[in-house]
Amino acid sequence: MTSATEIPTVRLRGGSAMPMLGLGTWQAEGNRCYEAVCHALERGYRHIDTATGYGNEAEVGRAVHDSGVPREDLFITTKLPPGRAGRERQTIEQSLRKLGTGYVDLWLIHWPPGGRARPEVWQQLLAARDAGLARAVGVSNYRLGQIDELVNATGEAPAVNQIPWSPPEHDPRLLAGHRERDVVVEGYSPFRGSDLAHPTLREIAEGYGVSPAQVVLRWHLQHRIVVIPKSVTPARIDENLDVLGFALTDAQMSGIDAIGGR
Numbered sequence: 609m610t611s612a613t614e615i616p617t618v619r620l621r622g623g624s625a626m627p628m629l630g631l632g633t634w635q636a637e638g639n640r641c642y643e644a645v646c647h648a649l650e651r652g653y654r655h656i657d658t659a660t661g662y663g664n665e666a667e668v669g670r671a672v673h674d675s676g677v678p679r680e681d682l683f684i685t686t687k688l689p690p691g692r693a694g695r696e697r698q699t700i701e702q703s704l705r706k707l708g709t710g711y712v713d714l715w716l717i718h719w720p721p722g723g724r725a726r727p728e729v730w731q732q733l734l735a736a737r738d739a740g741l742a743r744a745v746g747v748s749n750y751r752l753g754q755i756d757e758l759v760n761a762t763g764e765a766p767a768v769n770q771i772p773w774s775p776p777e778h779d780p781r782l783l784a785g786h787r788e789r790d791v792v793v794e795g796y797s798p799f800r801g802s803d804l805a806h807p808t809l810r811e812i813a814e815g816y817g818v819s820p821a822q823v824v825l826r827w828h829l830q831h832r833i834v835v836i837p838k839s840v841t842p843a844r845i846d847e848n849l850d851v852l853g854f855a856l857t858d859a860q861m862s863g864i865d866a867i868g869g870r
């Protein structure tokens with residue numbers, strides 16, 4: 609089993625270290641969410657991804673509290689719903705109360721509000737960071753052009769863009785575009801976007817005695833893409849963390865890259 613200290617981290621602008629594998633919590637509700645987060649923290653996860661829109665910040669907060677893991681060892685992300693643009697400060701304060709913490713490690717704009725970049729919303733995230741309510745701030749579901757709009761207006765790029773990323777969605781040019789801008793790519797829906805029965809994934813998985821899901825997560829890590837698989841099933845939570853005991857070859861990486869055909 610992977611221990612917390614082995615999970616690789618990526619350095620975010622501003623200096624904090626983000627564990628490259630975390631637990632997703634979309635559609636993890638009520639006590640199932642609480643139990644999943646408790647289990648994950650007990651098994652060594654140190655990064656939890658939630659959002660105001662998931663309606664489970666209080667359950668995440670309760671699990672974090674009950675885990676006894678020191679706050680400084682955790683990386684907690686939450687997100688501003690686009691409908692709360694204009695009420696940013698109130699929303700983050702409410703999130704912090706529910707999470708039972710004085711700060712989050714990462715606060716994201718969940719979607720471009722109304723489909724637009726909205727630099728004035730971004731400015732409010734920067735202000736919350738400067739006030740110490742978030743260690744780092746970023747965006748989710750933004751296009752590169754929209755990130756450029758934020759930078760042009762404020763001089764500051766998001767630390768992270770959380771976007772869908774899986775083998776069929778792999779896009780080397782999009783990845784390079786983020787890296788040119790020093791924006792960390794955090795990939796969501798690693799399995800939802802994948803076909804876990806794809807022969808390339810199955811063949812590689814069989815070779816290492818692991819599951820296709822583990823191959824997908826390992827592929828993210830070797831591309832230095834942060835990944836946040838969601839599960840409320842204890843055995844899968846364990847499986848998804850246990851991806852450091854094998855390494856994909858360059859040929860296997862290229863084979864998986866080719867699934868998406870880009």
Ligand SMILES: NC(=O)c1ccc[n+]([C@@H]2O[C@H](COP(=O)([O-])OP(=O)(O)OC[C@H]3O[C@@H](n4cnc5c(N)ncnc54)[C@H](OP(=O)(O)O)[C@@H]3O)[C@@H](O)[C@H]2O)c1
Pocket residue numbers: 631632633634635657658718748749770771795796797798799800801819821822836837838839840841844845847848
């Ligand atoms: N920013 C955004 O707009 C956005 C959008 C979507 C997602 N996200 C974030 O990204 C996280 C992950 O994405 P996601 O929830 O869409 O999907 P996902 O992590 O790709 O897939 C979750 C599904 O896969 C199953 N699963 C988990 N581990 C598995 C394994 N080892 N083998 C087979 N199946 C497995 C889960 O089932 P069980 O839970 O029943 O075990 C669940 O049905 C979310 O939870 C959320 O935190 C962000």
